[in-house]
Amino acid sequence: MAKKILIVDDEPSITVPLKFLMEQNRFDVMVVHSGEDALTAIDVFEPDLVLLDVMLPAVDGFQVCQRLRENPLRKNLKIVFLSAMTRDLDIAKGNTLGADAYITKPFSNAEVVRQVKDLLSG
């Protein structure tokens, strides 16, 4: 059965190629464009991994991550930040909240696929 990936980003220019990339790598993909939608979609879609942008309207990626990590049912959910915020401090913030990986934009497709596969196979 194909692993499920939820892509959370408010910019279609990012989500469209990412969705295509993940589908080509035989993942089951769902795309949402806000933090609130992501929290709802996770309960319905039950993804194995979330590709999460930080800068989202209303509830941002950090808040989504904190809420997921507070929920014992989502203990095994892998969270990968995909963000244009690239300072050491931003990465440290993401890791502090319990993210499994922090990928900075611009990223290479191969790198994203490798990180996703590594996390899902571990």
Add this chain to the structure above:
Amino acid sequence: MKLNNKFWLFAAVCIAFTNAIAVILAVLFWRQISPFERQMLIRLFSEQFWYFFATGVFLFAAFGFTLDWFFRFYILPLIQMVEETRMMNTVNPAHRLKIDGSREIKELAELINACGDQVETAKHIIDQTVESAKAKTEAEKNILATIMAELTQGVLICDTVGRILLYNRQAQRVLDKAQRPEEDLEAEKKEESALPEGFVGLHRSVYSLIDRNLIQYALKEIQRKLDRSKKNVSSHFVVITQKRRQLLVETLPILDEDKRFAGFSLIFSDITHQLKHTGQLNEHLKNMAKSLRSSIAAIRSTVDLMIQFPDMAAEQKNDFLEIVSEQAEALSRMLRNELTETSLYAKSRWPLAPILVTDFIATLQDEALFLTDIDLEVTECDARCMIRVDNYALVLAIRFVLERLKKEFNQDCSRIRLTAPGNLVQVDLIWDGPPLKIETLRQWSSLPLTAPQEGLPLTLKEVLEHHHAEIWPHTDSQEPGAGCLRLFIPMVQSERPSEDVRQVAQLLKKRPEFYDFDLFSRTGQSPELEKRLLGELTYTVFDTETTGLDPRGGDEIISIGAIRVVNGRLLHAETIHQLVDPCRPIPGESIKYHGITDRMIEGMPTIDKALPFLYHFALDTVLVAHNAAFDMRMLEMKEKTTGIRFTNPVLDTMHLSAIVHPAHEDHSLDTIAQRLGVSLTKRHDALGDAIATGEVFLKIIPLLNEKGIYTLKDALVASQRTYYTRLKY
């Protein structure tokens, strides 16, 4: 003692003395004569009583007239001569005796006047010599004063207790909370500005202008640096003025010849505009970098996919091409519109000093006393790693977070963990309790760290942004039950020592030639004000003009004038001259005296606005006024409505004049001024009268000293004894 009293005392003593001698002679005579002779005398006295009585009355009247003549032509002129000669000899050498009296007394007065002429001529020659010698020194002082005035930075020099000894105009401009009430009214209309609280002025406390904690912290830091023999001992902090100006303050110690603190100097630069500009620029650059990264990410990912999957569906390919086209256009727009060379100026002037991270933690424990019981754990951290911080602000920020944690969640920080795994120093504040939500932390970020009247009314977010730092909830998998806040501070790899190091100012045994003010020899501000010498005290000489002379009957203040006296000098740059709206018409008969009309006081502040202004101006000084009982009564009548109560000691030049010139009846301001050689230029103008009173007061101080009145207490006690203290309004 009044003259009449002196005369009657003199007469009583003379009569008592004469009568005593007459009685003794009569008793001796009575004892020596025989009983027969006594009988003869009694019979003779009884038969011729009226002749004897008339003779007695005549002799008594003659004796009285003789006494009066003797008092008026010899005794009284001598008393006046003593007072006036003393005045000639001290404050008014131009004064000459004009004495009515006997020929001998007049000759003596002429002789004294001739001596006065000679002394004045000699003094004139000496004064000329001294003046020419002083001119050179004055020129040097003027050079210093000009340099100080022209400095773009504000400068304050203070003694050890924070009294201002020297300031320049720029410091006054940026620091003076004391806007004149007229300006205040204008400002109030715009933004409900607060009443002035502090003034820049000689011998005023710097702590009325700048939060004491900020300066004390800087001085402590300087002391630490001096103890470690560091070269650059200056300390910086930022102060936010009431008008929200952000001032960068550099503190420098001034050491005496034994390297002990003799005072400190504060150098101010207004960095408001620069900080705002830098903040906007940084925000702009941050947003631009994010947009750039997003666009490049989209293009890179899309192009890679088109290369990797050349056989993708045509519709998919078109979607991808559209993304590339849109993002390329967005990038071009950004380059064209937003990328400017201004990014080169993005370096902030917020004073961040390099410090060892372990030193920072030690300061944190030292300053935040309530943290002393907390365990400090240092792991994965090189003790030599450095951070750049504004110690005071960052310690305040941490205290703020811990206090909120206690207040809102009743959680006490139990452990501080210090780690530095990469390029960031991480300070973990750990407690036994649930973790903190990001939302809560963001709410706290927008709150000011201190109360508005304290030194740093910045928000947590502002302080952290200046440090390029962040505070963030940390989820520790090893300690699931514990809450943790992690403070990230960027690490400094290596800090090249600045070439622009301020040298420590140390006073030389011999004063520098360009600087001749005797600033540091003053004694400290003693709480026992009354024991201090009159010449050492700081005074506020003031006067009020009123609608009439009956404070209890509803007369109101319409003008306040005041001037400060420091070190025996009238400070003409530190004055108040304020018209006041009495909220009632000004009677025509009073306008004749002061010339203030209803039209002139239109739009002027009312007494409840003007009185706090005088109160702050006169803070920590002795009040001086002419006929102070009246002015003080006017002020007291406003205590209830304004809530302002003047508790300063008060001296009255009318009383003081009566003390030094008891032989003179008239102690009005005009007469005293004329007697002491003070010219009155603006009579019945509040400031004009205050200045004249000030000049009179300064002339009276040496005369008081000659009478053995040296301290404030001496002057107050002597004042109470004078006749004029019985005057009540």
